Amino acid sequence: MYPSMLMPSGDLFADFAQLQDRIDELLGGSRGSSSIRAVARSGAFPALNVGTWAEALEIYAFAPGIDPASIEVSVEKGLLTVAGERKAQTQQPGKEVNVYARERFDGRFRRVVALPEDSDPARVEASYTGGVLKVVVPRQEAAKPRQIQING
Numbered sequence: 001m002y003p004s005m006l007m008p009s010g011d012l013f014a015d016f017a018q019l020q021d022r023i024d025e026l027l028g029g030s031r032g033s034s035s036i037r038a039v040a041r042s043g044a045f046p047a048l049n050v051g052t053w054a055e056a057l058e059i060y061a062f063a064p065g066i067d068p069a070s071i072e073v074s075v076e077k078g079l080l081t082v083a084g085e086r087k088a089q090t091q092q093p094g095k096e097v098n099v100y101a102r103e104r105f106d107g108r109f110r111r112v113v114a115l116p117e118d119s120d121p122a123r124v125e126a127s128y129t130g131g132v133l134k135v136v137v138p139r140q141e142a143a144k145p146r147q148i149q150i151n152g
Contacts, residue, residue: 044111045063045086045105045109046061046062046063046082046109046111046133047061047062048060048061048062048082048111048113049062050113052116054139054145055138055139056136056137056138056139057115057116057119057136057137057139058134058135058136058137059080059082059113059134059135059136059137060132060133060134060135061082061111061132061133061135062131062132063084063086063128063131063132063133064130064131064132065086065131066084066085066086066131067087068128068133070084070085070086070087071083071084071128071133072084073124073126073133073135075115075121075124075137078114078115078117078119078121079112079113079114079115080112080113080114080115080121080124080135080137081110081111081112082109082110082111082112082113082133082135083108083109083110083111084108084109085107085108085109086105086106086107086109087106088106088107089104089106115137116139118139118140118142119137119138119139119140120137120138120139120140120141121137123137123138124136124137124138
Protein backbone atom coordinates (compact mmCIF):
# COMPACT_ATOMS: atom_id res chain seq x y z
CA MET A 1 0.00 0.00 0.00
CA TYR A 2 0.98 3.60 -0.34
CA PRO A 3 2.29 5.32 2.80
CA SER A 4 -0.27 8.11 2.47
CA MET A 5 -3.07 5.55 2.56
CA LEU A 6 -1.71 3.98 5.76
CA MET A 7 -1.27 7.30 7.55
CA PRO A 8 -3.85 9.83 6.33
CA SER A 9 -2.63 13.40 5.99
CA GLY A 10 -5.73 14.76 7.67
CA ASP A 11 -6.99 16.25 4.41
CA LEU A 12 -9.51 13.70 3.19
CA PHE A 13 -10.06 15.43 -0.18
CA ALA A 14 -6.32 15.52 -0.90
CA ASP A 15 -6.07 11.82 -0.04
CA PHE A 16 -8.92 10.96 -2.42
CA ALA A 17 -7.38 13.11 -5.17
CA GLN A 18 -4.06 11.31 -4.73
CA LEU A 19 -5.81 7.93 -4.82
CA GLN A 20 -7.62 8.94 -8.02
CA ASP A 21 -4.29 10.02 -9.58
CA ARG A 22 -2.75 6.63 -8.71
CA ILE A 23 -5.71 4.77 -10.23
CA ASP A 24 -5.51 6.92 -13.38
CA GLU A 25 -1.79 6.12 -13.67
CA LEU A 26 -2.47 2.40 -13.35
CA LEU A 27 -5.25 2.49 -15.94
CA GLY A 28 -3.20 4.58 -18.36
CA GLY A 29 -5.41 7.64 -18.18
CA SER A 30 -5.21 11.09 -16.73
CA ARG A 31 -7.77 13.44 -15.30
CA GLY A 32 -5.91 16.35 -16.84
CA SER A 33 -5.43 19.68 -15.21
CA SER A 34 -8.24 22.02 -14.42
CA SER A 35 -8.60 25.66 -13.61
CA ILE A 36 -11.34 28.19 -13.05
CA ARG A 37 -11.51 29.04 -16.76
CA ALA A 38 -11.68 25.57 -18.28
CA VAL A 39 -12.00 22.02 -17.02
CA ALA A 40 -10.20 19.27 -18.90
CA ARG A 41 -12.56 16.44 -19.73
CA SER A 42 -11.24 13.20 -21.10
CA GLY A 43 -12.62 12.59 -24.58
CA ALA A 44 -14.15 16.06 -24.99
CA PHE A 45 -14.18 17.34 -28.57
CA PRO A 46 -12.55 19.46 -29.70
CA ALA A 47 -9.56 19.29 -27.38
CA LEU A 48 -8.65 22.77 -26.10
CA ASN A 49 -5.48 24.56 -25.08
CA VAL A 50 -6.15 27.78 -23.16
CA GLY A 51 -3.46 30.25 -22.19
CA THR A 52 -2.96 33.91 -21.38
CA TRP A 53 -0.26 36.47 -21.90
CA ALA A 54 -0.05 40.18 -21.17
CA GLU A 55 -2.02 41.22 -24.26
CA ALA A 56 -4.68 38.50 -24.67
CA LEU A 57 -6.22 35.14 -23.90
CA GLU A 58 -5.61 32.51 -26.58
CA ILE A 59 -7.70 29.41 -27.14
CA TYR A 60 -6.69 26.65 -29.53
CA ALA A 61 -9.36 24.09 -30.48
CA PHE A 62 -8.01 21.03 -32.27
CA ALA A 63 -10.71 20.13 -34.79
CA PRO A 64 -9.23 18.47 -37.89
CA GLY A 65 -11.45 17.57 -40.82
CA ILE A 66 -14.15 20.11 -40.05
CA ASP A 67 -15.41 22.65 -42.54
CA PRO A 68 -14.66 26.07 -40.99
CA ALA A 69 -18.10 27.26 -42.16
CA SER A 70 -19.70 24.73 -39.80
CA ILE A 71 -17.92 26.14 -36.70
CA GLU A 72 -19.62 28.86 -34.65
CA VAL A 73 -17.68 31.05 -32.22
CA SER A 74 -19.72 33.35 -29.97
CA VAL A 75 -19.26 35.45 -26.84
CA GLU A 76 -22.10 36.17 -24.45
CA LYS A 77 -22.15 37.16 -20.78
CA GLY A 78 -18.45 36.43 -20.27
CA LEU A 79 -18.57 32.99 -21.91
CA LEU A 80 -16.87 32.07 -25.16
CA THR A 81 -18.60 29.20 -26.96
CA VAL A 82 -17.17 27.06 -29.76
CA ALA A 83 -19.86 24.91 -31.37
CA GLY A 84 -20.38 23.05 -34.61
CA GLU A 85 -20.78 19.69 -36.20
CA ARG A 86 -18.44 17.07 -37.59
CA LYS A 87 -20.22 15.17 -40.35
CA ALA A 88 -20.02 11.39 -40.36
CA GLN A 89 -18.05 9.85 -43.18
CA THR A 90 -20.49 8.64 -45.81
CA GLN A 91 -20.30 5.20 -47.30
CA GLN A 92 -20.23 4.56 -50.99
CA PRO A 93 -23.67 3.67 -52.38
CA GLY A 94 -24.23 -0.04 -52.92
CA LYS A 95 -21.31 -0.98 -50.66
CA GLU A 96 -22.09 -2.63 -47.32
CA VAL A 97 -19.49 -2.04 -44.62
CA ASN A 98 -19.28 -3.83 -41.28
CA VAL A 99 -17.94 -1.45 -38.63
CA TYR A 100 -15.93 -3.08 -35.84
CA ALA A 101 -14.63 0.04 -34.13
CA ARG A 102 -15.57 3.69 -34.36
CA GLU A 103 -13.25 5.96 -32.41
CA ARG A 104 -13.56 9.13 -34.48
CA PHE A 105 -16.10 11.54 -33.04
CA ASP A 106 -18.89 12.72 -35.32
CA GLY A 107 -21.96 14.79 -34.53
CA ARG A 108 -22.61 18.12 -32.81
CA PHE A 109 -20.11 19.53 -30.34
CA ARG A 110 -19.99 22.49 -27.95
CA ARG A 111 -17.21 23.76 -25.69
CA VAL A 112 -17.53 26.75 -23.36
CA VAL A 113 -14.73 28.76 -21.74
CA ALA A 114 -15.32 31.41 -19.07
CA LEU A 115 -13.49 34.61 -20.00
CA PRO A 116 -11.60 36.67 -17.42
CA GLU A 117 -13.20 39.96 -16.40
CA ASP A 118 -10.49 42.03 -18.09
CA SER A 119 -11.16 40.54 -21.55
CA ASP A 120 -12.53 42.66 -24.41
CA PRO A 121 -15.27 40.56 -26.10
CA ALA A 122 -15.81 43.23 -28.79
CA ARG A 123 -12.38 42.51 -30.31
CA VAL A 124 -12.39 38.70 -30.45
CA GLU A 125 -10.71 37.24 -33.54
CA ALA A 126 -10.84 33.65 -34.82
CA SER A 127 -8.93 31.81 -37.55
CA TYR A 128 -8.86 28.19 -38.71
CA THR A 129 -5.69 26.73 -40.24
CA GLY A 130 -4.57 23.13 -40.61
CA GLY A 131 -7.36 21.73 -38.42
CA VAL A 132 -6.71 24.15 -35.56
CA LEU A 133 -9.14 26.91 -34.59
CA LYS A 134 -7.30 29.80 -32.94
CA VAL A 135 -9.38 32.31 -30.96
CA VAL A 136 -7.70 35.44 -29.57
CA VAL A 137 -9.55 37.46 -26.93
CA PRO A 138 -7.63 40.73 -26.31
CA ARG A 139 -7.46 42.28 -22.87
CA GLN A 140 -9.01 45.68 -22.24
CA GLU A 141 -6.50 48.50 -22.56
CA ALA A 142 -7.02 49.53 -18.93
CA ALA A 143 -6.11 46.01 -17.76
CA LYS A 144 -2.81 45.75 -19.66
CA PRO A 145 0.36 46.18 -17.64
CA ARG A 146 2.06 49.52 -18.21
CA GLN A 147 5.20 51.21 -16.99
CA ILE A 148 4.73 54.24 -14.72
CA GLN A 149 7.12 57.19 -15.10
CA ILE A 150 8.55 58.40 -11.80
CA ASN A 151 8.80 62.20 -11.59
CA GLY A 152 11.31 63.86 -9.40
